[in-house]
Amino acid sequence: VNISVRKRNAAATRAAILASARQAFARSGYDGAGVREIAQAAGVTAMLVNRYFGSKEQLFAEVVSTTMQSTRLLTEEILNSPDPAAGMAEALVGITAAGETPLDGFRITLNSASSERAAEIARDLLEEHYYSTLAAVLHGPDADHRAGLLLALVAGVQVMRQMVGLPALDDAPTVARLIAPLFRQLLNPGPP
């Protein structure tokens, strides 16, 4: 087997393990999902899973990373545009269209809620993925709280548009138009 085939196989094996782990963590949470079960569903051995990912903790972190889709709101292009709030609102409406983004991230977080270690990993990843990016655009006082509320608004729109399917939020252009001033308020807070 030459090197490029080995590389391709390694990438395919890695992807298969990640997909299997994502399903298992979504279904059973961090504590409930076992490395052996994840390996079996991916058609590999538990030893191989550990060789690829180091530990169940690291595998969990990789999976949770892949569910953090909201980075699509915080692209360079949107953040450097004349009206970042409008761009973010439009992107948010896009990723929360029915059937657009899978809700695995919510499932994993909820079903892992009993594990303090899993919550810690998720919090660290949120900070790593978003805070550094948001810090660059959020000026003025309480920047960290405003970043947190921005993430809360994103999560809430995902819940109500995707999870619940609230009819009042069906109309994408109207929703985007109404979300933009909320983002604007969080990016550049005016007088209270």
Added chain:
Amino acid sequence: VNISVRKRNAAATRAAILASARQAFARSGYDGAGVREIAQAAGVTAMLVNRYFGSKEQLFAEVVSTTMQSTRLLTEEILNSPDPAAGMAEALVGITAAGETPLDGFRITLNSASSERAAEIARDLLEEHYYSTLAAVLHGPDADHRAGLLLALVAGVQVMRQMVGLPALDDAPTVARLIAPLFRQLLNPGPP
């Protein structure tokens, strides 16, 4: 057995069935939870569950109703106060303190996501619980969309403060102060 004892027993039985159903729906979702299993955990027969609640659908609706805690934001007192947005922000921060409101509502919705009937019931209840109340305070254009976004913001703060435990949202007074203008914008939208 006199009437008041019978009534008390009926109320206790009803409460036991609801508690058992809440656990079962949170764990297994609408399709996965069986009336027989719910009855057994409550120490009664499936026939009695149906006598009390009519059907699994109606039992599900009752359980989901009990999880809709956000009505505590929309009390007469808050809505008729001089600054409803500030009152709602304070109430939201109160109900999303760590360990305050159980996350069963999220668990039930997520784990029932595969059932179209369960989603329909949840949407109907949301409309029944919130829309009529919100319609009374939301004037001007796009009132239904703004009501939906208000619910999204509430859900998102619950996710980030309770489910994820985001450290940036720990400080209750600061969070309440920053949420108030967002509610204000949704209640009385200014220029975009």
